[in-house]
Amino acid sequence: MRREAGEAIARRRRELGLTLGQVAQEMEVSDGYVWKLEKGLVNLRNISYGRMRALLKALRWTPEEFTQATGIPVPGLTAEEVPGAPPVPLLKVPLVGSKEYLILGLPGWEVDPRNLRAMVHEKGFAIFREGTEPQPGELAIAQRMDTSELRFVRFLGLNSRRSYVVEGPDGAAPPLTLEKKDWTLHQVVGEVRVHRD
Numbered sequence: 001m002r003r004e005a006g007e008a009i010a011r012r013r014r015e016l017g018l019t020l021g022q023v024a025q026e027m028e029v030s031d032g033y034v035w036k037l038e039k040g041l042v043n044l045r046n047i048s049y050g051r052m053r054a055l056l057k058a059l060r061w062t063p064e065e066f067t068q069a070t071g072i073p074v075p076g077l078t079a080e081e082v083p084g085a086p087p088v089p090l091l092k093v094p095l096v097g098s099k100e101y102l103i104l105g106l107p108g109w110e111v112d113p114r115n116l117r118a119m120v121h122e123k124g125f126a127i128f129r130e131g132t133e134p135q136p137g138e139l140a141i142a143q144r145m146d147t148s149e150l151r152f153v154r155f156l157g158l159n160s161r162r163s164y165v166v167e168g169p170d171g172a173a174p175p176l177t178l179e180k181k182d183w184t185l186h187q188v189v190g191e192v193r194v195h196r197d
Contacts, residue, residue, distance in 0.1 A: 027058050044070065142183050152168075
């Protein structure tokens with residue numbers, strides 16, 4: 001069972017195009033530890049809750065996907081406790097009610113999960129690819145570098161000073177200029193709308 005679980009972990013890492021070192025760095029463990037995981041030399045049933053969450057985060061796995069791939073249940077992260085496999089909160093940002101999330105999986109989406117994040121907004125989640133700039137006219141997440149403030153916007157283009165020109169996602173607010181030295185834009189790849197009754 002350990003060997004099969006280790007093979008599933010190695011396969012997932014390769015599918016994501018990650019090195020042992022990248023997984024180790026995200027988990028804050030040694031390369032050797034990840035190697036032992038992949039060789040089935042670590043009993044996954046006995047690792048700490050924090051280390052299990054770090055493994056899931058590093059490999060962009062929901063608890064259900066991990067259990068399905070490895071046959072190992074994840075204590076404290078069962079399907080009953082995590083209905084619909086929601087994203088895992090990563091960062092609370094200064095804007096009231098805004099959070100950044102790591103996307104572990106999206107049912108039915110053929111999207112590479114590497115560098116995917118989501119931001120909560122009033123209508124649901126804006127899913128964005130960190131480090132990929134949008135094209136003019138596309139939805140984007142503007143991130144203020146000094147405070148990690150996030151804004152859901154539509155990128156209109158660059159002005160003569162090479163600053164970003166953006167507007168609200170629905171076009172209701174007037175255009176706004178964001179200086180490149182203070183802000184970075186991330187491309188929105190999709191939205192998940194949440195309907196509240």
